[in-house]
Amino acid sequence: xxxxxxxxDLPVRESASRGLVPTMGYLHEGHxxxxxxxxAENEEVAVSIFVNPLQFGPGEDYRTYPRxxxxxxxxxxxxxxxxxxxxxxxVMYPPGFATTVHVGGPLTERWExxxxxxxxDGVATVVTKLFNLVRPDRAYFGEKDFQQLQVVRRFTxxxxxxxxxxxxxxxxxxxxxxxxxxxxYLTAEERPRAxxxxxxxxxxxxxxxxxxxxxxxxxxxxxxxxxVPEFVPDYLAVVHPGTLEPLSSWVPGARAIVxxxxxxxxxxxxxxxxxR
Ligand code: PAF
Numbered sequence: 001x002x003x004x005x006x007x008x009d010l011p012v013r014e015s016a017s018r019g020l021v022p023t024m025g026y027l028h029e030g031h032x033x034x035x036x037x038x039x040a041e042n043e044e045v046a047v048s049i050f051v052n053p054l055q056f057g058p059g060e061d062y063r064t065y066p067r068x069x070x071x072x073x074x075x076x077x078x079x080x081x082x083x084x085x086x087x088x089x090x091v092m093y094p095p096g097f098a099t100t101v102h103v104g105g106p107l108t109e110r111w112e113x114x115x116x117x118x119x120x121d122g123v124a125t126v127v128t129k130l131f132n133l134v135r136p137d138r139a140y141f142g143e144k145d146f147q148q149l150q151v152v153r154r155f156t157x158x159x160x161x162x163x164x165x166x167x168x169x170x171x172x173x174x175x176x177x178x179x180x181x182x183x184x185y186l187t188a189e190e191r192p193r194a195x196x197x198x199x200x201x202x203x204x205x206x207x208x209x210x211x212x213x214x215x216x217x218x219x220x221x222x223x224x225x226x227x228v229p230e231f232v233p234d235y236l237a238v239v240h241p242g243t244l245e246p247l248s249s250w251v252p253g254a255r256a257i258v259x260x261x262x263x264x265x266x267x268x269x270x271x272x273x274x275x276r
Contacts, residue, residue, distance in 0.1 A: 101125045108120045
C-alpha cells in the first residue's frame with residue numbers, strides 16, 4: 001500500500017473518479033465500510049489518516065489517541081483503498097499557519113459544539129485542507145458522527161468545494177454498540193454496559209412508534225440511561241436531521257442523539273427514530 005506523507009507526492013488525478021475517506025486511523029469495521037462503499041463508487045480511493053490536533057480540546061485524548069499505521073495500511077488495502085495520505089502535523093500546520101474554517105450558527109453551537117468548544121472549527125479546517133489537497137469527487141463520512149456530517153455538508157456547500165458528501169450508516173457491534181476507535185478505552189466491566197446508548201436510542205424509537213411525543217420519547221430513553229449509574233449523560237435529544245434543532249413534534253427523518261461519559265471514555269451515538 002502506497003503511503004504518501006508529502007502534498008507534493010499526491011498522485012495527479014488520472015482516474016475517472018476519486019473518492020476520499022477521511023479518518024484519524026486506528027481503522028475499524030465502520031471505516032472499512034466507508035472504504036468499501038468508496039471503492040464501489042469510484043475508480044480510485046484515497047484514505048487519509050491524520051490525528052488532527054486542531055479538533056481536540058485541552059484535556060482530551062490527542063496524545064493517547066490510538067495509532068497503528070501498519071495495521072491501518074493492511075486493513076485499508078483489503079477494503080479497496082488505492083493509497084493512503086498520512087501527513088504529519090507539521091505538514092498540515094506549518095509555522096505561520098493562521099487560517100480557520102468556522103461554521104457559525106446553531107448547527108455548531110449545540111450538542112458536541114457546546115461540549116467541545118473549537119472541535120468543529122478543527123474538523124472544518126482539516127477537512128477543507130484534505131479536500132483541497134486530495135481533490136476528490138466524493139467524500140465518505142459515517143453517520144455515527146451525525147453532527148459532524150451536517151457540519152461538513154454545510155461548509156462544503158457554503159464554500160462551493162465541489163465535493164459530493166456521501167453519508168454511510170453506522171456499523172454496530174453484534175450487541176449494538178456503535179463501532180468507534182475510542183471503544184478500546186472501555187474496561188472489561190464497562191464494555192457490556194456501553195450498549196446503554198444504543199438501548200436508550202431504541203427506547204426512544206419504540207416510544208415514538210407507540211405514539212409518544214418527542215419529549216415523552218426522550219423520557220423513555222432517559223430511564224434506560226439512568227439504569228447504568230457509571231454512565232453520566234451529556235445529552236439525549238430528538239432533533240431535526242438537517243439543523244439538529246430539538247423537536248417538539250415529529251418530522252420525517254427525526255434523529256435521537258445521545259452522548260455521555262464512562263469513567264474511561266466519552267461515547268456518542270444516534271438513530272433515526274421517525275421514518276423519512
Ligand atoms: O471523523 C473523523 O475521524 C474526523 O473528525 C475527520 C473527519 C477525519 C477529521 O479529522
